[in-house]
Amino acid sequence: MADSQENQANNEKSVIRDTDDEARKLAKELIRTARFGALAALEPDTGCPLASRVAVATDLDGTPVILTSTLSGHTSAILANPACSLLVGEPGKGDPLAHPRISLFCKARRVERETEEHARLRRRYLSRNPKAELYVDFGDFSFFALDLQRASLNGGFGKAFELGKDDLLTDAADVQAWSAMESGAVDHMNEDHRDAIKLYAEVLLKAEDANWRLACLDPEGLDLVAGDRIVRLWFKERLADPARLRETLVALALQARNQD
Known part of the structure; x- marks a missing residue:
């Protein structure tokens, strides 16, 4: 029984490729060019996973940034438990599973208004999502930086990688x-x-x-x-x-x- 479990663990490890510069570049490009993503967080009352579509931008170092309203369920979820994940990577023609995507494991951090960070993220976010200018300064809206912890990159069939924070961020x-x-x-x-x-x-x-x-x-x-x-x-x-x-x-x- 122990040998069977060890063999299974070894097989799972063998699926993951060694992280190289090509994988790092693909991961960063998926994050930098994402227009939107699927944010997954836990509902405070039920503990059930809640997945929501969110518009995305990035900070200078590549940290994903979202703008959310307190009226939305995912905002209360990440305020109660900042641990969350973000899936980005748009499918193209044909099999959607053949296209690259990356799951980012993050901790959501609310960005305080009237700070240099808020001004920088506001400018960068609006440069990518100009229609958000209609509501970006409403009192119930806040920016959240999704501080990266690690990531799971699927570059297509047979191209799986596990990446760390240093693989994802730009100095x-x-x-x-x-x-x-x-x-x-x-x-x-x-x-x-x-x-x-x-x-x-x-x-x-x-x-x-x-x-x-x-x-x-x-x-x-x-x-x-x-x-x-x-x-x-x-x-x-x-x-x-x-x-x-x-x-x-x-x-x-x-x-x-x-x-x-």
């Missing part, structure tokens, strides 16, 4: 400097360099012709949005200093023009 040591640089750079690019943004999307990423705009920047890349479409452009290397952002954006535009 953004000087958050204030990055936030200040990002805010100005996003506005500047969208106002004065839409041609470069179009090149990023349609030449470097081979995305379809659309009215692309720059939504967010972080040390590892940038997110472009056109309607309900989101694509991510990765930098060749993580930028340790936000002062390198301008030269990186210029170099990417030059690269795209040379390819065009």
